[in-house]
Amino acid sequence: MKFGINPIRKLTGAELSVRILQIAAILPAVYMFMVSGYHSLVTRQNLFSVLFNVGICTLPKLETLGLSALYRLALSEVALCFTALGFALVFGLVAKPLLRGDHKRAVISRIVFAVLVFADLIIRLLPLKMNTVFGIVPEVIGFMIRLGCLVMIILDLVADKREQKKEAEA
DSSP states (O other): OOOSSSOTTOOOHHHHHHHHHHHHHHHHHHHHHHHHHOGGGGGSOOHHHHHHHHHHHHSOHHHHHHHHHHHHHHOOHHHHHHHHHHHHHHHHHHHHHHHHSOHHHHHHHHHHHHHHHHHHHHHHHSOOGGGSTTOHHHHHHHHHHHHHHHHHHHHHHHHHHHHHHHHHHO
16 A cells, blocks of 8 residues: 555555445444344444444445435335445446546545545534434444545545655756
């Protein structure tokens, strides 16, 4: 991994944050698929339920609200899981060319992603019921993961500024 814009064959901070979001979308699906075969998992707290909570709490809050609305409309956990997985797939497919494109587009994409993650962090700090549904510990873990994603995106931008400065001096 290397911070910056378009390092050759290296994963950047922004790309890693996209992958983290994709993993977060997979975690609830793992729990739902496990529960479909082992109904007793629902009756107690276990590793899979913790992964579900952390996965949901790591997703952007607006996405979580959308998934909640979908669940209330469809009353289907399967629809919920496949929608979250579909969103993760589409987000990854759209983000890769934006983050790996020409320099100007890559910088603008990182700035937009940083603003969106920062707005998500602000929403998480508001005293809203949706910010405590899954418990305080998963919410704090989700907040810290999203904060880490923001830091990685900012480190990409800072590394690019340093590189640009070195090129200007040379």
